Amino acid sequence: MAVIDLANPTRFLNLVNRVLPWLVAATILVFAFGLVRVVHAPDDYQQGATVKIMFLHVPAAWLGMMGWGLMAVAALGTLVWRHPLADVAGKTAAPIGAAFTFICLVTGSLWGRPTWGTYWVWDARLTSVLVLFLLYLGVLALYWTAEDPGRGSRAAAILALVGAVNIPIIKFSVDWWNTLHQPASILRMGGSAIDPSILIPLLIMTGAFTLLFFTLHLAAMRNEILRRRVRSMRLMQAASA
Amino acid sequence: MRISGENLACSRGGREVFAGLNFSVSSGEALLVTGPNGAGKSSLLRMIAGLICKSAGQLELTGGDDEASLAEQAHYLGHQDALKPSLTVAENLQFWAAFYGAGHETVAPALETAGLAPLADLPAAYLSAGQRRRLSIARLAAVKRVLWLLDEPTSALDEASQKRLAELMRGHLAGGGMIIAAAHGPIGLDRARELKLGPS
Amino acid sequence: MNALLALLLRDIRLNTRVGGGALMGALFYLIVVVMMPFALGPDLALLARIGPAILWLGALLASLLALDRLFATDHDDGSLDLLMMSKLPLELAIAAKAIAHWLTTALPLVIITPVLGLMLNIELGAMGWVALTLLAGTPALTFIGLIGAALSVALRRGGLLLAVLVLPLTIPVLIFGVAAANAAITGATSFGPAFTILCALSLASLVLGPFAAAAALRHGLE
Numbered sequence: 001m002a003v004i005d006l007a008n009p010t011r012f013l014n015l016v017n018r019v020l021p022w023l024v025a026a027t028i029l030v031f032a033f034g035l036v037r038v039v040h041a042p043d044d045y046q047q048g049a050t051v052k053i054m055f056l057h058v059p060a061a062w063l064g065m066m067g068w069g070l071m072a073v074a075a076l077g078t079l080v081w082r083h084p085l086a087d088v089a090g091k092t093a094a095p096i097g098a099a100f101t102f103i104c105l106v107t108g109s110l111w112g113r114p115t116w117g118t119y120w121v122w123d124a125r126l127t128s129v130l131v132l133f134l135l136y137l138g139v140l141a142l143y144w145t146a147e148d149p150g151r152g153s154r155a156a157a158i159l160a161l162v163g164a165v166n167i168p169i170i171k172f173s174v175d176w177w178n179t180l181h182q183p184a185s186i187l188r189m190g191g192s193a194i195d196p197s198i199l200i201p202l203l204i205m206t207g208a209f210t211l212l213f214f215t216l217h218l219a220a221m222r223n224e225i226l227r228r229r230v231r232s233m234r235l236m237q238a239a240s241a
Numbered sequence: 242m243r244i245s246g247e248n249l250a251c252s253r254g255g256r257e258v259f260a261g262l263n264f265s266v267s268s269g270e271a272l273l274v275t276g277p278n279g280a281g282k283s284s285l286l287r288m289i290a291g292l293i294c295k296s297a298g299q300l301e302l303t304g305g306d307d308e309a310s311l312a313e314q315a316h317y318l319g320h321q322d323a324l325k326p327s328l329t330v331a332e333n334l335q336f337w338a339a340f341y342g343a344g345h346e347t348v349a350p351a352l353e354t355a356g357l358a359p360l361a362d363l364p365a366a367y368l369s370a371g372q373r374r375r376l377s378i379a380r381l382a383a384v385k386r387v388l389w390l391l392d393e394p395t396s397a398l399d400e401a402s403q404k405r406l407a408e409l410m411r412g413h414l415a416g417g418g419m420i421i422a423a424a425h426g427p428i429g430l431d432r433a434r435e436l437k438l439g440p441s
Numbered sequence: 442m443n444a445l446l447a448l449l450l451r452d453i454r455l456n457t458r459v460g461g462g463a464l465m466g467a468l469f470y471l472i473v474v475v476m477m478p479f480a481l482g483p484d485l486a487l488l489a490r491i492g493p494a495i496l497w498l499g500a501l502l503a504s505l506l507a508l509d510r511l512f513a514t515d516h517d518d519g520s521l522d523l524l525m526m527s528k529l530p531l532e533l534a535i536a537a538k539a540i541a542h543w544l545t546t547a548l549p550l551v552i553i554t555p556v557l558g559l560m561l562n563i564e565l566g567a568m569g570w571v572a573l574t575l576l577a578g579t580p581a582l583t584f585i586g587l588i589g590a591a592l593s594v595a596l597r598r599g600g601l602l603l604a605v606l607v608l609p610l611t612i613p614v615l616i617f618g619v620a621a622a623n624a625a626i627t628g629a630t631s632f633g634p635a636f637t638i639l640c641a642l643s644l645a646s647l648v649l650g651p652f653a654a655a656a657a658l659r660h661g662l663e
Contacts, residue, residue, distance in 0.1 A: 109559075120560045122483030134475060137468055144459065177479065238367040241359050292522055312526040321519030327458040328451070339447035341527055 030208040037201035053111040059209040060104035067097020072164035075157035087153035092220035098136035124178035242304035249298035271420040276438030282423035290317040315388040322377040326366035341384040351383035370397040391422040444529040452541030466546035470503035485562040492561035493622035504582040512594040532651040547579040570625030578618040581643040584650030591654035595661020
């Protein structure tokens with residue numbers, strides 16, 4: 001089925017209704033499998049069992065970035081190709097991506113606490129994720145304050161594209177900023193060489209979380225389409241009185 | 242009850258809009274203020290409402306509530322509708338009713354009078370310009386005040402709504418109220434005296 | 442009293458609905474505080490020392506910039522005219538709007554202060570006291586700020602004029618707020634005196650602000 005076929009919201013809704021139960025089942029299965037592998041994975045000789053936060057932290061980081069990438073592609077769809085459902089895809093990806101970014105920040109903070117002695121250090125990687133989180137909050141603020149879904153979507157699409165271009169620049173500057181000052185401790189997240197006994201569960205959990213992302217995303221798109229239909233009906237009701 | 246203005250003068254932005262103006266309206270009477278653009282119709286209404294200062298003259302309301310100021314006994318319907326788009330139609334009217342001390346049981350009948358009852362739960366953002374005008378007119382029906390100051394009340398209203406407004410105004414006058422309205426033409430008040438502003 | 446309550450509830454409702462400014466103040470506060478280390482460097486010791494100052498400056502800017510729309514929307518849609526024509530004195534109406542604004546804009550700010558304090562390496566035991574100084578001081582910022590908001594509506598000028606007018610007036614609040622916060626952290630000076638003066642400033646502004654703002658609105662809207 002070509003992307004253009006999905007342009008019709010009704011057909012899209014039918015597709016989602018058929019696919020969603022399978023996605024949910026797949027997500028649960030992969031999670032179950034992954035969690036078993038996580039439990040059997042070895043502890044780190046320095047950090048002990050807390051290293052297993054990595055199995056939540058790393059997928060969350062990846063999904064935070066993937067979320068923004070998805071928003072950028074959706075933004076192109078809205079502004080350039082004018083795909084009718086592109087703005088719905090972008091709008092619904094934002095909260096999910098923001099949530100995963102937030103989880104990444106919190107788990108990173110908790111993970112680093114035993115090593116750093118504080119809940120937060122301004123190291124390059126965490127700070128970059130923090131800036132990403134602030135950008136997400138900006139996009140969410142745009143969506144939230146726009147009363148007309150159409151106008152808010154176009155503004156947010158522009159912001160998503162500007163952010164996508166800017167994020168590598170921000171990351172570079174933050175890395176450079178961090179080298180100006182010698183950090184007190186160097187946290188090796190995940191270690192320099194990843195042993196397969198850690199890598200395989202990590203990949204499985206990443207896959208599981210990605211499936212979760214798409215499940216939530218499709219369900220959210222369905223809700224947003226229905227919400228817009230309700231709004232159109234109310235507008236028609238107002239116009240006829 | 243009677244409202245009278247004597248020797249009123251008004252200046253806006255350094256320019257004198259009108260001077261030496263006299264008028265008087267008693268219970269059950271209506272005054273229609275006409276004149277070209279810039280003659281000061283809106284300024285006169287705002288002056289009576291207490292929203293701008295008069296540069297000369299006196300305004301007096303006799304026979305009303307002695308404890309209350311003129312503004313507290315008047316309704317002002319200006320060019321804007323004073324509606325909040327994120328509140329529903331009903332919520333908008335409920336606020337004004339509560340703020341002015343009218344009971345919340347006045348809201349539903351007022352919405353009926355304005356023909357907006359089926360739209361009560363819709364956000365005010367969804368209303369057309371004419372419907373918004375009707376909602377601010379509904380405020381006049383919900384809160385009882387003796388003097389109505391109406392600035393071009395029929396703008397944006399269709400014929401059916403204009404008839405509803407005319408009926409509302411007749412009812413108000415029959416109950417002993419007073420109306421001072423600014424307009425470019427007739428607004429449905431049959432026996433209104435006319436006050437012409439502008440270069441004479 | 443019913444009119445005051447109706448106005449208070451309406452403004453809270455407006456601020457928290459779509460398009461309102463409820464969490465925007467807290468978001469701006471978050472961003473300003475996060476930006477400080479980029480300028481200062483990630484030295485945790487330094488950040489801990491000037492942490493309270495960063496938090497207070499962020500709260501000050503966030504409260505002030507959010508006040509821009511306090512009277513502007515009511516003025517633009519004609520509600521301000523109608524608010525002036527009721528039995529409720531304009532001063533009380535303004536106070537009601539300011540309280541609603543504080544509840545929806547400044548209070549979230551105070552609530553996220555502990556999280557920001559974590560990022561600035563302020564010690565956990567003192568975080569509560571720092572947040573308390575903000576809780577006591579942000580009403581002063583709001584009520585002094587609304588004088589500028591009223592003036593900028595009356596003069597039909599935008600955002601930065603408000604900040605230029607009001608920031609000098611908030612200097613005492615800033616001084617005593619940071620002093621109280623620092624006292625709580627270092628213990629070098631006593632927390633009580635600075636905090637009490639901070640509360641006094643807030644209480645005084647609760648009275649001064651609405652009267653000045655009402656005068657500005659009445660004379661400016663001629």
